[in-house]
Amino acid sequence: MIKYEDFRRGFEIVYKLFLPPVCYSCRAPVVEHGGFCSPCWQKIKFITPPYCDRLGIPFPYDPGCDFISPRALANPPFFERARGAFIYEDFGRSCIHQLKYGRQLHLVKPISTWMMAAGKDVLLDCDILIPIPLSWRRLWARRFNQATKLAENISKMRDIPISYHALQRIRHTRTQVGLAANQRAKNVSGAFSINLDYLDDIAGKNCLLVDDVFTSGATANACTKTLLKAGAKKVDILVAAIVCQQGPEVLIENPS
Ligand SMILES: [Zn+2]
Structure with a gap:
């Protein structure tokens, strides 16, 4: 056969x-x-060093090591490090839109390959990949979760397991597009939970959240809080594209 x-x-x-x-x-x-x-x-505007060690946002010049962005300093994220392959604008945005709304799934391979290059450090000590889940309503409408598709190719190429069921989206949230950072945090607050049947996937593990776009970090933070509460050792995030809408970053020396 x-x-x-x-x-x-x-x-x-x-x-x-x-x-x-x-x-x-x-x-x-x-x-x-x-x-x-x-x-x-x-x-494609690829993100290369120098960038903020916590948020992965590119810096306009190389300040040397141990520098983080004012955004990370003002609102330290719950996750350790975010890494993205390219800036979410113009052609990069169009690639994501083609994948997500145009269902151009052939883009999964090149985009996830760029993600692996951008996320070398976060992939190094990662135990499990966790695609950020969609609500069942959005999944039903789109027929697929773009984060899962990207995570599946990374899993295949790097031989890292995926947890499909441990992290759940327990309520539908309105789209984050057009919301301010504080509204985004409120919108996703309490939207995620852990399926206790799959607790072993995350307890004591270095978890790597996978998503297509990183904007304010509200969704990543909400997921991280849920994972840490359930016993995850550490959480990083790897995305295809990072939104850099605040112009060049002013650099502040990492006080830690
Ligand atoms: Zn072309």
């Missing part, structure tokens, strides 16, 4: 043989399967 995996591999070989490689975004011809064309690649 032909196994599904063999069938999939066979299909992939035939597909690559007969269909020319095209850019993941604009479908322009490219040299190899699985990439972006040069003009699209150049439009």
Whole structure:
């Protein structure tokens, strides 16, 4: 009997043989399967050091080590470190929208590959990946959770297990788009809980939350609080894109 995996591999070989490689975004011809064309690649604003060690927000210049952003200093997050692959604007935003609302699931592979590069340090000591769950209403409407799709590819490439059920969204929340930071925190407060049947997934573990976009950190903080309360050792977050809407960061030396 032909196994599904063999069938999939066979299909992939035939597909690559007969269909020319095209850019993941604009479908322009490219040299190899699985990439972006040069003009699209150049439009992505990748986040590279220097950045805030706590929030992953890029700094305008390199202040040396031990610097955190004023945002992290004013409102220290519950999670240890956030890391993102690119800035959520222009082309980066369009990539996320194509994945999330346009259901362009072929973008999962390149985006999660960039996430692995950006999250080298947080992946190093991670025991388990936890995609931030959607409410059943949103999951039903979208048919898939983009965070789960990204986490699944990272899990496959890095051989790190995923917890699908330990963290639950117990109530539907209105979209965070257009809300101020304090409204966002209020909106997601009490929205998450732990499924006690899966407590072993997180108790005593270094957890890595996975999501598509990091905006104010309200959702990541709400999830982190829930995980820490249930006995997680440490929580980091890895996202595809970080919203940097507050302009260049002013640098403050880390007092800790
Ligand atoms: Zn392109």
